[in-house]
Amino acid sequence: MNRKSTILLILFSLLTLSYCYSKDEIEIFQFQLELTKKYGSKINIYKFLKLDTLESDDSNFDFNKLTRKQIVKQIRKLSTKYHPDKNKKYQKLYERINIAKEILLNSESKKTYDYYLKSTRGFPKYNYKKGGFYHSLEGKTQLNGVLLIVFICLVIFPILHFIYLKSDVMGRKMKLSQFVESILEQHDDTNGLGVKNLKFDTSKEQDGSQVDELRIKFGQVYSVETSGKEILMNPDDLIEEVNWKQVFPMNLIFKNKESSNKKLQ
Structure with a gap:
């Protein structure tokens, strides 16, 4: 392999790496995608679990102020109400409630979910032809992504090349x-x-x-x-x-x- 081929290979690997997602992130993306397909593009885990209704003024409700106790109490309430033993048609809904519970009661998963929820980039889109989940540049500046590429090209790559x-x-x-x-x-x-x-x-x-x-x-x-x-x-x-x-x-x-x-x- 000549030097030019090596440079292109390393550069491609770095750019690929910069857009890789972890297994936990992909699971979160898949669940969010499932929710949006079922309930619309404005849905999120907090709205799905009706946590935004815990206060009278839900328009300015801050999810960051939610306590673990509040989340657990609301999940138990919904799990009891929509348990499959009461009605088999609740089976899928009950499964979604449990997945949401696993995300919100795990500090790392909740942190990841909140990051993408608040990010201007939002949750990634899905297209199997593009290799799965990806972030589209359409209609968004995505300065963080641009800066990441610049940092890789002007700092990381020169170090690796040296x-x-x-x-x-x-x-x-x-x-x-x-x-x-x-x-x-x-x-x-x-x-x-x-x-x-x-x-x-x-x-x-x-x-x-x-x-x-x-x-x-x-x-x-x-x-x-x-x-x-x-x-x-x-x-x-x-x-x-x-x-x-x-x-x-x-x-x-x-x-x-x-x-x-x-x-x-």
Whole structure:
């Protein structure tokens, strides 16, 4: 996999991750979807359990002020009234009351439900063609989602890209060091006190069409070019360290600048 493919794969994974929902969230979404299909788009758990009728002025009723005792008392009242033993047609309604109870009496589930209920984004929509639940941008600014993507692209992704580049450099340096050590171990019979020339047939067909020359010189390994120039095989000299200009998205900016400068020249 080349570098561009790796970058696109990581970016896609991060964006996918940012829109993933937990199992508990999905269960809450499914229940809310079931309620809206049955009772209309303005329904919520509190209205379903008639908790908004506990005060005379229900138009300004604040669900945050509900106590656990009030919720339990109302659920017991409804469970008694709509128990399937009294009438089998209440079976589905009774099941919904129990699901609502599990959500509201679990502090984490209630916190999650209240978050989406109050959020300007609301509860996500459902479309199996889009992979299930999703938040639509239609008619909503959804600044939080935009900021999240910007944060991922300008902070999280550059950090991950830097780590990837750094690990790639470290890996190449390690391989070169191991190669040099193996050359010295296998071919340096001078104990680091002399000079020895080595030639290796590196052609694919092993027909001598490509021969690389190395030179062991006083315990160090050199690559010898056709001109006779010696290049010390030192990983720190041959393999460039990661530069901040190579990190996304700076690499795209500087690449475009270099291309523009070349055109001007």
